[in-house]
Amino acid sequence: MESVPNHLKPFFDPAIYPHPAEQIEMIQTHISWVFLAGEYAYKFKKPVNFSFLDFSSLEKRKYFCKRELELNRRISPAIYLGMHHICRQGESYQLDGDGEVVDYCLKMHRFSQSDLLNERLNNGNFDAAWMDALACDTAGFHHSSAANREIDHIALLQNHIALNLDAASRHIGTGLNRQTIQSLTQFARRELATLQPLLEARQSDGHIRHCHGDLHLKNITLIDGYPRLFDCIEFNDDFSTIDTMSDVAFLIMDCDAHGRPDLGMRFLSRYLEFSGDYSGLKLLPLYLFYRATVRGKVACLLADELEGEKRSLQLSEAADYFELALACTGREQSSLFAIGGLSGSGKSHLALLGCGVERAIMIRSDATRKRIAANHPDLELYGNQMHINTYNAMFAAAKTTIDAGFSVILDATFIHPDSRLHLKQLTDSSAAPLHFFWLDIEETILREQIKKRQIAANDISDADLHVLDLQLEEYRKPAETWVQFLTSNSIWPRSHSR
CATH class of the missing domain: 3.30.200 (Phosphorylase Kinase; domain 1)
Incomplete structure (x- = not known):
């Protein structure tokens, strides 16, 4: 015993x-x-x-x-x-x-330890659609939690980052790279000062809430085939009363650490569709860096309790997390991708293929329309004015996302020339290069896909054969020279051209 x-x-x-x-x-x-x-x-x-x-x-x-x-x-x-x-x-x-x-x-x-999502991922038995369910539940959980405008979340964040980097500094030369830790320290000092006004605004706008606090794959398990969060932090509110964007950053970072950025970006995209919190993206690199240093510090503390090879392995894990933290501080050129086509052409499937490759945030017209519908109770969901409102909201979210340093994949029909013109104007004003893909799919295939989608009843789109008929009545193939036509949604068109 x-x-x-x-x-x-x-x-x-x-x-x-x-x-x-x-x-x-x-x-x-x-x-x-x-x-x-x-x-x-x-x-x-x-x-x-x-x-x-x-x-x-x-x-x-x-x-x-x-x-x-x-x-x-x-x-x-x-x-x-x-x-x-x-x-x-x-x-x-x-x-x-x-x-x-x-x-x-x-x-x-x-529950079985084999049903923890980290085990499922490690064993190659992972359904990416679980990220959609997690995003929905996490957004709902955050929405139901009361805002906290009293806690000094900025001072706590500064202190936690300092403790993480201090733990790393004690292991320089015995597993950790000095230049990496110095670069991380400089990044933290610079970003915390630069982002101070935004961090303050996040609290006044009600985004500091009691969250999960430890949201990673090992704290999610399958119950009856559905992913369930568990083991949120109860022992110290300093670690759980945080920015909601910091909470989601933990899971995104953990997906990166497991070599699956596509899962993290899918989770983030769906979370934003439910929450509408695109303004928080400017803080995401800081929070990703912070979450990676948390795991690095934990690995350092565990290494201190070990000896020999076990200690070396633990320090190697710590080094990996601090290198990941450093990768989170880098900025790449933002790009705007747009996928157009008639209903049933497979736009959303293609977007999912691209989100991990491009590390891009997907913004779907169907999800945007349903999120903003509560703000327009007198409008028909698929009426002309709601159509205009949906595209305006999509483009506003895309601009905010690009300004925050992230690439975007817009998923909409783009049937009307004015929507494509608006898209081009957005890229011209943001300096983000535009890659527009049009799925040119045969009508018989469109009808088959819509029928399958309706039978499966697991797609956000409500477009049926009647909607397709209405689209076909006014459809004119895009004539813009910057449109790239595709006849299949099975391969992301840029995946082999980098």
Whole structure:
């Protein structure tokens, strides 16, 4: 039996559980013990006191168990089932019994470690559509959380970055590159000063909220085939009352660290479609840098507890994260990509192929129309004025995104010449090069694809065969010389031309 306090030893015995519990396992971290018993897991907080958390007393463990339950049930009620106490009667212990309360725990729905998204990704068994669901849930979670205009989030961010870089500095010469750490330090000093007004505006505009705080692939699991967030930070609001853009940056950075920028950009694109928070993109490079240094610092701290080859491997991981942080500080030329074509031509599929290659943010007319519809309750969703409003909102979001230093992929029909003219004017004013792809697909294929889409009922587009007929009545093939015609949506046209 592994070393645990006396009151936890009975949890290795199936008799203490009010349900079948065979093959009991116990896993632990530096702050918790978790017993896996049957279909459930019981999580206990270790009586520890670190600089960033304090579980040292029974009352504090009770408080933080309750808080963890309350906070996580906002996002994962299917995982977080309840809170229980452990009582002592003489020399025996009971779950929810009578007698002296000696500890508290959370009861959770048990899930397989192989269903954690980092494991799914590592094993090549990952459905990219999970990022769409995560984006929707994360945006909804952020929207439901109250804005905090009191916390000094800028000072906390500055302090956290300083601590991350200080941890790195102590390992220069024993695994970390001096020039990398110096460059990161200079970047942090420069960006924090430059972005101070925007950081202040984010708080006054209500974007500082109680977020997840630790949003990476290892804290997302599949429950009945659906990705669920869990284990948000409950022990210290300084780490979780943050800019919502900082919260999403963690997952984007983690996708980069796993070599899958396409997943991160897909998540970000969908999150922005739901939240409309394109103005926060100017802060994203700073937050990506910060999140990478967080993981680098953690790796450094773990290395300090190890020796020999294990220590070297941990420092190598730390070095990778700090190099990733450095990569996040670079800026590339923004480009504007646009994909046009009739309904059913496969514009959205092509955009998904391009978002990772170009590290571009996708902006879809269908999603934009539905997001802004609440602001225009008197307009028909597919009426002419709503059409104008949708394209205006798309172009405004594209300009904000390009000004923030990111490339854009616009996904819309662009049937009307005035929409293409507006697009060209946008690129001329922003100096971002334009790449316009027109999917020139046969009518029979368009009709087949629309029928399949309607049967699947999993696409944001409401365009049916009637809409296609209306488009065909007024359709004229684009004559602009800068339009590149494609006959297939299976290959991103720039993927082999770089």
